[in-house]
Amino acid sequence: MPNQNSLSLYEKCWYKHNFKRVTDILILFLLISLLCYRIISLNHYSFTWFVALTCELWFTFSWIFIFTSQWTPAIVKTYPDRLLQRVQDLPAVDLFVTTADVLLEPPIITLNTVLSLLALDYPTNKLSCYVSDDGCSPLTLYSLQQASNFAKLWILFCKKYHVQVRAPFRYFCDEQPQASTYKHSTPEFRQEWLEMKEMYDDLSRKIEEASNKSNPWQLDGEFAVFSNTDRKNHPTIIRVIWGNKERLLDGLPQLIYISREKRPKHPHHFKAGAMNVLTRVSGLMTNAPFMLNVDCDMFVNNPNIVQHAMCILLDSIGEKEVAFAQCPQQFYGALKDDPFGNQMVMLFKYIGAGIAGLQGPFYSGTNCFHRRKVIYGLSPHNIEKGTSHFLYIVIISVFKDTVINQRGDYIYVLYILVLLADLAGNKISEKELKQIFGGSEELVKSVALALEGKSYVADDDINVPKVLDAATQVANCGYEYATGWGQQVGWMYGSITEDVQTGLTMHRKGWRSEMCTPNPIGFTGCAPNCLPNAMTQQKRWATGMVEIFFSRHCPIFATLFGNLSFRMFLAYMWIIDWGLRPIFETFYISLLAYCIITNSTFFPQGLGLWIPVTIFTIHMVYTLSEYLVSGLSIRAWWNNQRMSRIKMVNVVGFLSALFKLLRLSDTVFEITRKDENSSENGVHDLNVGRFTFNESPVFVAGTTILFMQLVAVAIKLLGLQPIKSGDNGCGIGEILCSVYLIICYWPFLRGIFEKGKYGIPLSTIYKSAFLVFLFVYLCRGSVVG
Numbered sequence: 001m002p003n004q005n006s007l008s009l010y011e012k013c014w015y016k017h018n019f020k021r022v023t024d025i026l027i028l029f030l031l032i033s034l035l036c037y038r039i040i041s042l043n044h045y046s047f048t049w050f051v052a053l054t055c056e057l058w059f060t061f062s063w064i065f066i067f068t069s070q071w072t073p074a075i076v077k078t079y080p081d082r083l084l085q086r087v088q089d090l091p092a093v094d095l096f097v098t099t100a101d102v103l104l105e106p107p108i109i110t111l112n113t114v115l116s117l118l119a120l121d122y123p124t125n126k127l128s129c130y131v132s133d134d135g136c137s138p139l140t141l142y143s144l145q146q147a148s149n150f151a152k153l154w155i156l157f158c159k160k161y162h163v164q165v166r167a168p169f170r171y172f173c174d175e176q177p178q179a180s181t182y183k184h185s186t187p188e189f190r191q192e193w194l195e196m197k198e199m200y201d202d203l204s205r206k207i208e209e210a211s212n213k214s215n216p217w218q219l220d221g222e223f224a225v226f227s228n229t230d231r232k233n234h235p236t237i238i239r240v241i242w243g244n245k246e247r248l249l250d251g252l253p254q255l256i257y258i259s260r261e262k263r264p265k266h267p268h269h270f271k272a273g274a275m276n277v278l279t280r281v282s283g284l285m286t287n288a289p290f291m292l293n294v295d296c297d298m299f300v301n302n303p304n305i306v307q308h309a310m311c312i313l314l315d316s317i318g319e320k321e322v323a324f325a326q327c328p329q330q331f332y333g334a335l336k337d338d339p340f341g342n343q344m345v346m347l348f349k350y351i352g353a354g355i356a357g358l359q360g361p362f363y364s365g366t367n368c369f370h371r372r373k374v375i376y377g378l379s380p381h382n383i384e385k386g387t388s389h390f391l392y393i394v395i396i397s398v399f400k401d402t403v404i405n406q407r408g409d410y411i412y413v414l415y416i417l418v419l420l421a422d423l424a425g426n427k428i429s430e431k432e433l434k435q436i437f438g439g440s441e442e443l444v445k446s447v448a449l450a451l452e453g454k455s456y457v458a459d460d461d462i463n464v465p466k467v468l469d470a471a472t473q474v475a476n477c478g479y480e481y482a483t484g485w486g487q488q489v490g491w492m493y494g495s496i497t498e499d500v501q502t503g504l505t506m507h508r509k510g511w512r513s514e515m516c517t518p519n520p521i522g523f524t525g526c527a528p529n530c531l532p533n534a535m536t537q538q539k540r541w542a543t544g545m546v547e548i549f550f551s552r553h554c555p556i557f558a559t560l561f562g563n564l565s566f567r568m569f570l571a572y573m574w575i576i577d578w579g580l581r582p583i584f585e586t587f588y589i590s591l592l593a594y595c596i597i598t599n600s601t602f603f604p605q606g607l608g609l610w611i612p613v614t615i616f617t618i619h620m621v622y623t624l625s626e627y628l629v630s631g632l633s634i635r636a637w638w639n640n641q642r643m644s645r646i647k648m649v650n651v652v653g654f655l656s657a658l659f660k661l662l663r664l665s666d667t668v669f670e671i672t673r674k675d676e677n678s679s680e681n682g683v684h685d686l687n688v689g690r691f692t693f694n695e696s697p698v699f700v701a702g703t704t705i706l707f708m709q710l711v712a713v714a715i716k717l718l719g720l721q722p723i724k725s726g727d728n729g730c731g732i733g734e735i736l737c738s739v740y741l742i743i744c745y746w747p748f749l750r751g752i753f754e755k756g757k758y759g760i761p762l763s764t765i766y767k768s769a770f771l772v773f774l775f776v777y778l779c780r781g782s783v784v785g
């Protein structure tokens, strides 16, 4: 029997989906045939054929991104029992929670997430929880203070009865304790259960009352700092809600509230900015070598999740190669049959596992365990970086003016410093550290120690003026000026999908990442539960991806000049394609309507028509079979098919990134609304899952597509198409596709005739009608012309 100490703490197993591979290759083959067909039938050459060829070329690329991403899926198995045998003294972990708006993210949700973190099955003296409040709300601070009183008893209760879900609102959502799920269903347990539930109800009532209090909130005593503050204009506020000076094993993990300074005209970089402040403040207070970050709605679903993640990060190989351990995102209270296509079950199952089998999962912004030193810019030791980094320096020098932002020269110097330091074996002098990490002596000291893998604690008691002053300094908005934060170190700036971009910089340096998927899964949160929220989230992602593609973080550079593996590059292109593909889809869909309106054709003729028909049929049948095999319904499959059409025309995301690139406007991080009981109140509601609309431009795009197809089909039915001599008029293929799109957009069609939130606003209808009028006019013009 092998020695326990020689066994690895986690294992990664690759597996094959043979049937999937065959289907994927078949589709690729058909796509390439279609391209060949286009090219050899150049005698049809026209503008429409050129547009069709370009779009189909892109769709083929898209397919390559997808199928290479899911070609070699892998699964990771972790062994926490081996970890506990081997590691006597578990490392400290700083827990970060971000919240930004008390209306969209009710404090009761944040509080539940915090409670679930405080109750983790991990030595409590090793945990410190930092809550960043970009909303600067006294209500959030108040809720956390109230929570800390409740937390002591809650933690005891959870540990005593091995509660799995430690977010009380989920645990108590049943009126009765579910006896079957607890071994300890004794009278004593039932009694304690009732007491805890009562206490939690009290707590939530208190917070609800405080939320409903008329404005302004009573700002006296401890809350006086919040008077005269605006969420966009206020000083730094840091409160140690619970310090654990003695570092008692059975105490409460430390709990710290931070609202970073905000001033108008100062860039705040949304979540990335908040994460960097959390990193610096925690660097001064606890400086744990590992950090977990979660969105305010992502509560712990497996109390042993830290041990599982540590198996990956402390493993002898993982230690040298793995930058972060990412837990998947799963959602509670899922609506039946996934009407808005945002549960992403299949996506995680196939592509998620596939990418995990490459250089590792993307960092997805939440549920992720990071190594502090990697966040501080360290590269893996065992990667040969000599030549590629030298090349990188040369390239950066050549493209300095175009690739690097306005603070060009300064950032450039920093770049070279970091790269040279990398080459010289990761030794950076204190002066250079100061240039990169900013002017705080204490922070620089703690960074130097963190980079060497040593811990640093300013003071046992974090609640003393010395520590708080230093922490306030690094949370102020001027601190980052002319430093490397957001450029070389910390969470990266420049894209509103800071997560993908930050993960990419790590992969570029040659780090790997691993998926951490114990059973039960580590975290659960809430997915958008109405169409406008789902579309806004999609739009944000699309924008962020385009921002990354057109920046110096573009994966093409990362694979050419960095250590991003080629297949990982294709995987990144798969996600970036969320932002690029809508453009091609929109052109393709418009082409369809154009051909019907002008009585022309862009589909292949004769036998060639079978190519797209076969691609479509195989794809539909195969995806359906995947859904059924995974135990999902036909309805769920259809909803996802439909939503992928509806979301893909979300060109608005692309356009807002384009406007930013052209410096016409700036992008905004629109926060996703979180609801405490997204499912419960919907179970008996027949309207749950029904499409609702608002004035958002994303609906103008959808309504325009629908009108376009309706007009096209009407023109065909009414025989208003121009007469064409010869046989190259519009055929059945175009009509069928158009009808298919109308079926996908059926909820929009209903929305035109509905009132209130179920109806598409008149202003949207007018805008779309105008656009379609223009489109038809131009189409007709092109025929006459």
Ligand SMILES: O=c1ccn([C@@H]2O[C@H](COP(=O)(O)OP(=O)(O)O[C@H]3O[C@H](CO)[C@@H](O)[C@H](O)[C@H]3O)[C@@H](O)[C@H]2O)c(=O)[nH]1
Binding pocket: 097, 098, 099, 100, 101, 105, 132, 134, 269, 270, 271, 274, 294, 295, 296, 297, 364, 365, 366, 496, 497, 498, 499, 537, 540, 541, 544, 669, 670, 671, 672, 673
């Ligand atoms: O200025 C801001 C904006 C957002 N947030 C926080 O960032 C988190 C993510 O926002 P959310 O609206 O929940 O984003 P999601 O739609 O869930 O987006 C996903 O994608 C984002 C990037 O677009 C990542 O940042 C998220 O972690 C990831 O869950 C939340 O906790 C917010 O409180 C801030 O702290 N400051």
Ligand SMILES: [Mn+2]
Binding pocket: 295, 297, 366, 672
């Ligand atoms: Mn979120």
